[in-house]
Amino acid sequence: MDWVYLIEVLVGGLMSGVMYSLVAIGFVLIYKSSGIFNFAQGTMLLFASLTFVKMTENGIDFWTSLFIAAGIMVIFGIATERYVIRPLANQDLLALFMATVGLATFQEGFSQFVWDSDVHGLQMSKFLDIGLLDPAPIFMSDHIPWLDILIPKFDIFASLVAGSLIVVLAFFFQKTKTGLSLRAVSDDHMAAMAVGIPLQTVWAVVWAVTGVIALVAGLLWAERVSVSFTLIEAVMKALPVILIGGLTSIPGAIVGGLVIGVGEKLGEIYLADVFGGQGIELWFAYFMALIFLIFRPQGMFGEKLIERV
């Protein structure tokens, strides 16, 4: 067995796992705070990155575009809470899930209607040329000298971004008032209401934050797969990740991402032949998640349900 190759694969898996985690974090945030299974995560990615790309294509510079796109996502998040989530507050979770499916459909149509349905390339290297370091090599695959394995440097960059995002979020939840109320809300809606935490405000913040995360994740994904409606499928990729991780846990989302990322790569290499066909990564992640869930139905870090009757 070629150990170097194996490590290369493992690292590659970890990297794509990071990408899954990025999408998954947004999911978990919303699920944790309101129990909503947000199917619109993928279209939020698309909408955010499409908005950004169209602005840069029209000559607006990187940072301005980034801020405007982030602003739009915040507004969008707040509007979603106000016009979709709030009126549905007393409905059951299935209805809310359906509503996010509706939201996703709307967003898919809306972003392509407002912008366009074309496939846009996105070269962040172009924008990140801010003089700190030579940007070009960052975005090229290179051999890391001391191990002699091939690692796309972009993946490292993405991991760093993901890492810092998690740190920021952790800070947000541990230190800020809004973050603390959000944790209270996720523990117990009724109790949180009873102590005077404004649920609606918290939800609005969560949706806004998720919008910004979607922008970041969208840009990183777009770098890999281009900006087009294929981005929506990111959500499909993230599903097994959060389910393995256990819907309510941010660390779960990250670990889940890594497990799926690595597992998928390994499966492709060692199992594809067994199945006599290519492209098993289409379904392999789901099977992994499925098998995992059969043994642990609440996911890795999910809360075990004691059914009270």
Next chain:
Amino acid sequence: MATIPGLVLSNKQTIPNAVALRYKQLGIWNSYSWEEYYNEVAILVDAYKNLSVSKGTIVAVYGNNIPKLIFSIAAVQTLGGIVALIHPESTESELTTILNSSKAEVLIAEDQQQVDTFLKVESECNINTVVYLDGRGLSSYENTKLNSYDDLVSKSVNSNIDSQIQSISDNDIAFYLFDEHENKIYKVSHDPIIRNSSKICDLNKLSNKDSIVSYLPLSISTNLLFTYITSLVSGMSFNLPESNQTIEKDLQEIGPTILYAPSFVFKHIISSISYRIESASESNYQRYMWHYSKLMQIYDREVSGNKSLIDTIWKAWIMLTTFAPAKNVFGLTKIKHAFVSDGVLSKVNFNFFHAIGVEIQHSFGQAVSCGCISVQPDHSVSSENVGAPMSGAEVKINDNSEVYFKTDCLGEDVDGGENSEDGWFNSGYVGSIDESGNLIINGRTEDIITMKSGKKFSPESVENLISCSPFIKSTVIVGDNQDSNSAIIVIDPNSVNSWADRKNIRYTGYAELAGKDEVRNLIMDHIKCVNETLEAELKVKKFVILHRTLIMNAGEVSKTMEVMRKNISKNLSDVFSAIENNESNIKVNDIDQLSYELKVNDI
């Protein structure tokens, strides 16, 4: 051969397969044809014979209309027994009175409720056998007098009872009927009550194609005549609802062609129509109201013979879009005749029903007159009278406006008391006769109020005017020996609730709602309106809104929801005295140890 069992027999022979009795049980409508009806009676004859019911045995029947009870009546009478009908909600004292003055020996009780009431007064009366129809909850009772209907039936055989039926005479006593107002029991033979019913059937051409829903106990003598006897005479189907809570739905399901009810039921229908439309959407409400006034205008022209073609078209449209569906909702679509007893409808309500094609026919009668002396003909246009005396009956008014009558369908006082003078009976009511010979009833003689000025009037006339508001359930006028009239108002919870919801008025219960200023103003406006139509002396100057409804068990209203002034003034003596003493706040010590404060409102 006009006896009750005789009618069962003749119906069995002429229309054996027509539906005689239909009842809803366990969610579906079951029916008995006249033949099956006859067979049920035949078994019961054997069953009651085994309980030694024989000629002259007085059998008290205590319960709601259920098939077992209906069959029992005919069976007891086939054996020559006499049926004493008792209202299922009768209190212990009323039950004792009736059982003792009728000298009943056998009691047919509906269920545990009636058996329990009886057991409390068991020692005071001479009942030696009790048959209960519904054994639920009674299995642990050890009283040896109790017999289960089902056991009796299972031990009995179906035999031919034709000869037995033919052996009873139409002059035999059939029923003992209790008159609540007079507190007297009347004996009624088969012949007069059946003849009385035949008159109604002939006048209105009732046949076995008709159907009627009976949801009141047969102890109400008018109800007995108009539903039970009439269905036997005409052969029409007699329908029994599933329970008291499902009457409205059951009425709709059956869609009867004949409706009989005391006036309070129609008042209730009006009030539910009103409260339901109150909770409709604004546009629907407005359109309904507009259609309503339009329809009433057209009806007025119709009555005066000025209906134009456009009116006809308009009416057709209004009926199609609003009132035909409305009738459908209340199960009134197929009604051909709607008989009203125990009071009359107000002009507005009377006209409304006629305008939508529900032929209201007022009637007047009591236990002693076998339920009916007079009834309005079809298409009557006057809401005031109760019709002209039927053939065989006569009416006269004495100098004190008291109504006297003569009729060939007459009952007799059980105690042998005689209140007739040369065959003329005092009805206990005051009234008059209009130019076309129709009887107009103003109220009960004993209720007449004499004001300080010496003015005498019947409070019911004023009360009816006030009560015609859908928001008011009942009214009691207080005015004896006073300068002016005052009114005790009982609001209708249903319609006032939905009115309050519409106006965004918050409340937690009946008492709070009744105490609301908005409700007071609503009532005040209505009374002001009524006052305008009253002569100066009769105008209502003060009113009190009661914090509860009138209670039948406490004798405050009769079984047909008429105000029983004597008992109310006893129970609410605080209110009466406060009004008479011109106090503005009343501390009420009510029955059931309730006490609360009421405010007297001046107009």
Next chain:
Amino acid sequence: MIYRETGNFVTNYFKDREIFPLKFDKIIVILGLLILYLYVPTTSEYTLSAHVIPILAVGLATVGLNILTGLTGQLSLGTAGFMCVGAFSTYNLMLRMPEALMSLPVALLFSGIFAGLVGIIFGLPAIRIKGFYLLVSTLAAQYFVWWFFNSYAWFLNYESSGVVAIPPKMYDYWGLGNLLGVDMQGYPARYVLALTVCLALTYFAKNLLRSNTGRNFMSVRDRDIAASVMGISVPRTKLLAFFVSCFYCGVAGGIYSFLYIGNVDLMIYEIDRSFTILFMLIIGGLGSISGSWLGAIFVYEFPIVFTWIGDTIFKGAFNTAVVENVSNMVYGIFIIALLIREPGGFAALWATTKQKLRMWPYPH
């Protein structure tokens, strides 16, 4: 307002659970059936092929999804996968079984059973996994099935293009066409077969819904613990729901390929279709069989109507992309608005309307 319920009473329990208790409804149904069988086949080939038959196919799949998601509460995104199993099974059964044994209706029945069995396999995790976690199983089904048929060319009879046209002899029906002198490959004949299958299966679903099985489904949906305490076997009920639901989807897949497009094409069974059918279900109303059909008609017809408006009123102002995007936006808003205003979808709107008509002029 049209309903006259007065005088409509039931005299036994059979009457009380009739699907159409009112005379008025019965008349409408009979008229509807007459139109469907006598008039619709005489309309143009275009109407049948572009509107009616595809709606029948996707509508049937929606009914199937409804049994699983609407009635039993098991969320599924694998509908297209199960349809795919149905379509491929039908093709392979017709292709590989002796002609004397196979005819399209028989093949549809067996493909339904195949799809149902596949459904049971992917439904097994539902015994342990609940709620949103179950999505993973149905998505696995969707992707796996698609990959499976894509990877093994045998199922497409080694057709390299990935699409195989259905040979005319498969519409033979044991020579019934020749016997009757009807072109069985023609759209009217296809339509009548599709309609009959759909009506029969809709009736079957409706019967299930108002019987013990349907109540078991709903009890598992509403409170699974209470259901098991009542003695209902929750795993068995879930698996049955998977089987029945996937049976419907399988048959729908067969109809889609054989009676609508006339070829077997993997591309039409991608996950998008699962979503489309989910939309049909939501818009139509979860748990209502008639709602599924209403939802299918709406979602299928909307882009067509929208394009037609673009073409006729705005003289072709909308290109395909615009139509698609606007359709998506409209569905999205529609779904959200519907969930807010009337979570029961078209079916509930219809029920409310009907109730209003009954209670008119009073509020229901």
Next chain:
Amino acid sequence: MSDILKVENVTLTFGGVKAITDISFNVKEGEICAVIGPNGAGKSSMLNVINGVYLPQIGTVTYDGVERRSINPRDAAIAGMARTFQNIALFQGMTVLENIMTGRNLFMKSSWLEQGLNIGRARTEEKVNRLAVEKVIKFLQIESIRKTPVSKLPYGLQKRVELGRALVAEPKILLLDEPMAGMNLEEKADMSCFILEINKEQGITTVMIEHDMGVVMDISDHVVVLDYGKKIGDGTPSEVMSNQDVIDAYLGVSH
């Protein structure tokens, strides 16, 4: 009379927290046994152990002569246990009639195919079981709400429907979890009558959790008192009332 139900040394823990500690008691055939105790005393958990919703770590439940460590709820239902829940567990998407019909599911032997085709046994079963359901509807006097969706009913009526759903299964033993919680006086009186009548007329053994001491003393034959997961009293109502531990732990606190 023999014991229909014996609970022996049952201990139940949730993630280390003891909900029930070493509880034993017997229920005689045909009696009404009330389980009382303050909130959190483990009463509902006890019912859940009896009919298999929870699996106790230690101890056995002997029902109808069969000793079991655990039973699954479905087998318990088949063996003739029916129950209601503290927080009403009706099927909210169904009507009253449908809810009570589910209580008859063990009597439905026809296959789903027969039901789907609406033929043979499926048709007669619907009719026969509907009759049984209608009898319960009549018994509970809920004729007027037969076709109302349960989600539209007030709390008291929902409790009544839930009792109906349990009763229609013709159980040998009925487990009622706070059947009168949150009811007004009149509703409580009705419910007490129903429970008594079920017990006396149909002879169904009843185990009932109830807070209202008046009701418990009135209708039960046997009272078991729990406090903090432990049994502190067991006997007739009058015995329990005079038990000092019970007075201290329960009556003393709540009055």
